[in-house]
Amino acid sequence: MLFHSSYQFQRDQLILSVERQAAFIGSMLPEHESLQLDLATPLFDNIKAMLLLLEHQGLANAYALGVKQGAQLVIPLHAEEELAGLAKMVALSGETDAYGEALRRGVKGESGSLVARDFRDQWVLVAYAPLGTAGAALIGRVDLLEMAKPFAQTGLLVLILALVLIFVSARFFRRVTQPLLEQHQHSESRYRNLLDNMADCVAVYDCVEGGENFLIVDVNKAAEQFHGVEREQISGQQISEALPRVAKSGLSAALRRVWESGESEFVSLTYSDGSGRARWVENFIYRLGSGEVVVIYSDLTEQRQKEAQLKRSEHLLRSIVDATPDWIFIKDASFKYLFANRSFAEAVGHKPDSVIGKTDEDLGFPPEIVSGDAANGIRGFRKDDVDVLGGKRIHNPYDPATYQDGSFHIFDTHKIPLRDSTGKVYGVLAVARDITALNRAMGDLKVNEARLTLAEAIAHMGHWSWDIKHNKLFWSEEVFRIFGVVPGGFDSTYEAFLNFVHEEDRALVKLKFNAHLEENQPFSVDHRIVWRNGTVRWIHQEAELDRDADGFPDQMLGVVIDITDRKLAEQSLVEERNFLQHVINGISDPLRVIDQEMGVMLMNGAALDQSVERGDCEGKATCYQSCQGMKPLCDEYPDGMPACPLKRVIKTKQPQTETHLITLDDGEQRTYESSFSPLLNEEKIMYGVVETSRDITEHLGLQARLQEQDDHVVQLTYLDQLTGLPNRLLFMDRLRQGLSISRRDNRSLAVLYIDLDRFKQINESFGHEFGDLILQDVARRLQGQLREGDTLARFSGDEFVAVTGNLGQPEHAGILAQKLLQGFDEPFFVKDQKFYVTASIGVSIFPQDGQDPEALMREANTALFQAKDEGRNSFQFYRDEMTVQAFEHVLMENNLRNALMEQQFEIYYQPQVSFDTGEVVGAEALIRWNFPEMGMVSPANFIPLAEDTGLILPIGEWVTRTTCQQIVDWLKRGIPVPRIAINLSPKQFNDKHLLENIIRILDETGCPSEQIEFEVTEGQIMERSERAIGVLEALRKNGITVAIDDFGTGYSSLSQLKQLPLNKLKIDHSFVRDLPDDMDSRAIAEAIIGMGRSLGLSVTAEGIENQAQAEFLQSAGCTQAQGFLYQRPVPAAEFEKFLLDSQADLCLSTPVPGAPD
Template identity: 35%
Template sequence: MKSTNKHNGQIVIVDDQAINLRLLSEILSEEGYKVRSTIDGEQALVSIGLCRPDLILLDIKMPGIDGYEVCRRLKATPEVRDIPVIFISALNTSEDRLKGFELGGVDFISKPFQRQEVVSRIHTHITLYQTQRELTVQKADLEDRVRERTAELLDANQALKGAQRIASLGNWEWNFATDQVSWSDEMYRILNQDPQRTVPGNNAYIDSTHPEDQNRLRQTIVESRDNLQPFSIEHRILQIDGSIRYLHTLGEIVVDKSHQATHMCGTIQDITEQRQTQEKLEQANTVFESTAEGIIITDAKQHIISVNPAFSEITGFKRHEAIGQNLDFRHSIQHKPSFYQTINQALLKEGLWRGEMWNTCKDKTVNPELVAITAIRNPQGELTNYIMVLSDISSLKKSEEQLEYLAHHDPLTDLANRLLLNDRLEHGIATAARQNNSLALLFIDLDRFKDINDSFGHTFGDSILKLVASRLKNELRTTDTVARLGGDEFIILAENIQDQSEIITLSQKILSIFIEPFAPNNNEIFVGASIGISVYPDDGDCAATLIRNADTAMYQAKNAGRNTFRFYTSELTAAATDRLQMETALRRAITNNELSLHFQPIVDPSSGKTEHLEALLRWHNKELGNVTPDRFIPLAEATSLIIPIGEWVLRNACQEMQKLLQLGYPLNKVSVNISSLQIQRCDLPKLVAEILQETGLNPHHLDLEITESVLMDEPEKVLLALNQIRSLGVTLTIDDFGTGYSSLSYLKRFPINTVKIDQSFVRDIPHDPNDEAIARAIIALAQSLQLGIVAEGVETDAQRSFLIKENCERAQGFYYSRPLPPERLIDYLDAKQKTENEIQPCTQQ
């Protein structure tokens, strides 16, 4: 029958017979014991050392070491020798039992096992062992407590004295029956009395009190005794050296069983430091609450624990909104993270940082503040707090900015004055020298402005000057500076000048603002201007020289008839005059019918067939003669004349292509070059669609050529325009590929059909292996991307052979034909039809 009582404890069974192990384990487990078992004595020693059981059942006869040896080793080990060992054995002789008891065993259980015997014996020995172990622990604990209490009692008096000394606290007792008063040692020190000379008593105590407090102290003690009530009083003592200290005295009545007062006892404590600290705290709190500067107190982790009213007034954050926030909750994007890192490093190293900081207020504004942050450490050197003091300096900043602005700007026109101009000019010269660039200085003087002042008065003249300043600012780049030197003299500083054409264009823009009349107070008047130009570094390397030379050039412009410009250097002036003449002629080129188109065949190098043409613009002026494209195309770009000229080219190219197709010539496409300005400043897709409809040309016969630089400028806008053009059926070619900002991403992103190899990579084939490698790579790239490929600048048969070998689709160049006017193009096409399969070099010019 199984027992219903469950026992606690852990038992290790050691027996080399598995059946015995299983039987004992089942019996003991059913009784609630935790059981571990092993068949080997060595393993048993390891297991017992690890689990420290409450009892061990040990078989005597086992292979290896027997049960006696296991028991002997256990009893030799201090950690486990107290664990009871019960031997289990079929042997039952008195010799065996005696040996087991001598080795430390506590009992024997005979085999075969009787369940009740096993359970009873084991329960008895485990209970005895657990009780003994608990008594041992209690005894050791009691001994420890006795030792501790003894030590406490021995040290109590010394500890009390030490505690009183630390707390500046003394105790006293007044026996009413004997009228004797006793003091603790600390009382003598507090009252500054000599224990060898002073007899404790009320008189000695009261006599040491400040004269102004003696009556109050004496009355308090008397009332306490009469009313049997405790008392508490603060008073002063006057020491021999005349110094004053503050004491806090407590007293209490002691009564006997009959409720008669027998004693009065109490304490006195020197509270001078606390009183002084309290006064300082009250003063600091008054300052904290009433100061105009904002104050923030944080803990060691910079979490805000207190702010004063001024902080809320300055920032808009109320006290409860700031407390708990980290000190960085007002940081602004005005400062980089490195700025705040520098502050923290200074606080860690020096404990203090002062400076200006832009912080965010509750209304999201960012205000400048003068800030001082101090790190607070305790006597042990541990960081405990941070204190930030801040002042709103936004008004001061505005005043400084206004003063700074007034110091550097002309009050009439709001332009830069001479001081600011000199500063920017010197900075511009330094930058230009470092970057190997140029800058230009344009000295502007109004023509006959004195007559305006004399005729209409200075107020009217001032109105003219302000209008001139406004128009000048509207015409300048954001990087340019316009300044008024005084009177009717203005100077423009133009930095990062790449070539002379930019200066000429800027000068023409400035002169153009004087074309329209000025109308202050509804009085229209025409004003002209003369401009003198000096250029760094050619005309000077310092501000004073450049201004002086620009002034000299301005007088040259005056002498040339006014309302014009002149360079300080005569050669530049001549070049500017030539460019101005060319621009004037170019503006009339379309209306004077001076423009024409030539067409250069684009050929299949393998078959010699001409199926493609490129339209090229030509200009002939009766005064200038034939002007090459490399001269007038950049001028057209700089003056935006390329927009109407480009439209003329596109329209005429489509008309000529339509005529050729109607005449039956087997041509596929005509290529027309497009400027970036045509994409940026006009609706090119709309223009292309209108011209195709107007001329009747099928969109599939039109190809537009763009350079890589076009793709760089406003790529999103360019991508939209090119996609719209492609949707019309028009194809697109990248011209001069490899000479600009070549990028495979352009070929992938933009809707390009064909790549044209620039002639600079074809010209030296086959003599330059590098050019061969580049041309070969571009051809392979186009083929891999399934793009068309055209090589331009082909002039020799060796170049043609190379292109055939590399499977280049099309080629163009003087080897096949120079650009031809329409009438000679027809002759060329007729001749090609007769010799369709022959490819002969072109010898005609």
């Protein structure tokens, strides 16, 4: 029968559980019975010894009993799962595998062992022996690979187990029974064949001298070859004598340890082989039950060398990976890091090893970076990782991440899946390159390209490149303009370019190109081109050639300049020179020959014509100036060098050239260039001076005109045409120069960004001609406050920028800013009109606010916005928090643009009551912004922004339309509605479409015009009084009343007010606030009320908060009241309820519950 762990020993008896009917030692055993056999018999002694030995050694993992019955070998079918297949095969088919063969031999009376593959295709060692003479046998099975697992690192697993088990089986069966001797000898032969066929070295040692030495019992062929000896030579010798270098390597000590402890060991030692070379050897040492010690060893020198090489390669690879600035990392399927290079680890604040096992969240990456943020275009790490784990290769060119210091960076990331040997994806390999600086550089490049395009357009100069190998031409925008062609209409080849070249110049251009390509001659050429409409233009081209690594032409880079105007001027000059040349050839240049005594020896007619009086100089010793008609006569220079060029030639014997003016008889002055050369005889002795002169007046004039043209080009390129100040291009160049000097001298530098306050209103009211004259005066005033080395530029419109360097203290920039503001204290006078203009200034300081021009300009502009927000007519230094405020300003503007579409505005109404009757006689419509993210926003926070951005026009139209619609709704429902006042902003009031918009809204809504009142400020009317009168007259003609809001805060006079078609004055709340105690406020309020009474206007006081204020105003003759004392501004529904509740019983003296006193 089969059993593995179902046997047990009790009181010297072996109990075998038997299942299924089976023959055992000639007897039949019924199913599920047990047979108790006396263990004292020799037969079962063998069984007990076999089982105990196998169990003790841990070598057998299955046992089997077989019984011969008739012609068959019977084994129970119900057995251990591991041997179920064996039982079935042997019993039913009679096939002979390893187990069947072992049982057959055992039943025949044989004993021994064999190594073969079993029915599972696994290598096994099977030991077998007969049980008595009844035709029964016992076998034991060992899975060699299963037993090899604890020793997998040696590479000798199967061989060790085979060797040990062969020893065990052979020695055990030799002691068990004498009749097995022949079988033992047969096993010994098979053992020797197995041993000698092993690739690893095997040696068997026996202990002598109490463990002090060891005899060599046996070695296999591999050991013989390794040591260069034969078995017969060393068998029986002590290891210290036969293999002394091996013994000294430490093997003897290891043998002694194993022999004494009985515990097997793995030992790595360095042996010397037969040739004396040191070899790295891995040893497995095992003690047999008989006391012998077996050593199985293999030469791992090449393996160790390969491992060392592999480690060096791994170290080199790791060094390369760690040296790259790119991020390289690997994640597993649960998004944990398996590997990270140094660049990645340091960026997230870790060492490479400490990253292992962590997730993106553990490393501190924000949730929007890990999981993505679709609103901001961020895909997220996790989505890419999931796609890669699904088998995709991912390229994310915009992959944001944050460093450990919180800085935001952009990466270009590639991710690929990692697969195991079966092709299953088990991880993600990523390589990410930080392209933050590249993105920034690309942005700067686009800006620079735009600037270059602008500069080229201004200078009429373009640039081009020619890819010679692919014959592709690139032209800048200005080149296309110069050639009179649009980009899509050009073939972008060298041949297409030649088609534009004038046919008479084409050969020259080809020659220049070829000489540059083949002989490296400089490429510079003037030639004509012909536009497709036949227009001929002149251009100048210069280029440089780049060659590839092999020295072949690769590409040319060049510039082209439109020189048509210059060529026309030169052509005119040539024609003029040709004309003059003909004249000169006819009359020749003036010529004189003068001797060394300054006497005139000879002169031609032209020279005679130049003399003061013909013949006066000839034959007389007279000076050069007198002959040329110049006064006074020249004297010698203080250093002794004569001033007269004739005398200088006589003294130095060197040629001289002089340019001088000659006044003709008619008073005209001409410029002559005279040359003076020594007159030598054949012996080289000087005996006179030859003087020639020519009139260069026209030539100098032409040069002056050309210089003026060049100066004009420079002015167009670098100067503002209106003010003559440097423009943005020149200013930025000056700023860069100033920064270089400041860095060198370790000094501060300041940028002052200047913007005129509300200058747009001047342009809109009086026209750009007035505005330009004021800008010119502003430029003069600002320039007058700056030092000689400072630079002032006009950037655009009403924006100026100044840079001042060499500051001792940054605070000195504040002193300069204050001086600049003081320059606006005096009014500006333009065409008999007086204007007051103020400015706001933002200041940034190098180096604390920025290191480059762009940063300083940006921060100064941010400070300028702060100065604007704090009331204008002031300056502000840049502070870091301003960047946040500027962002909030932009955010507020963006949200304001969406507020109308998203219906976030609401109209509140505040009643106006009669002092006399207490009735509600009017109301003011006030806009409120219910911003979802910030709650209710005060008009003071968004109306100025709406005014600046122009959004006030659509917002104002919405207020008017919504108010009219509400009035119509109340009227239809029978609710008594008083006149509703609507505020008009300055931009609305100045809008030329104001009146038609109001009439259109009244018509579309059906609102009666007498229900509407418009409030305008005193300042709005006074700024453009003539236009204001026209607008107010038109409103009144259409039945609309008009009130002056915030009256008393402007500069209007009684005479001006008389001319205005008004209905009401409103006393500003600033004059009501301190009533009745403040005497100044009392006087102002009484004056306004008196002025309104004299003009026949009703007067409304706004901002009334207590009874004392109301009583004073009523006693002073004020007609209407508005303020918290009566009602706060409320939504339409609450105001409707207020109207109904207070229709007949509202009393002036009865405050609203909850109102402040």
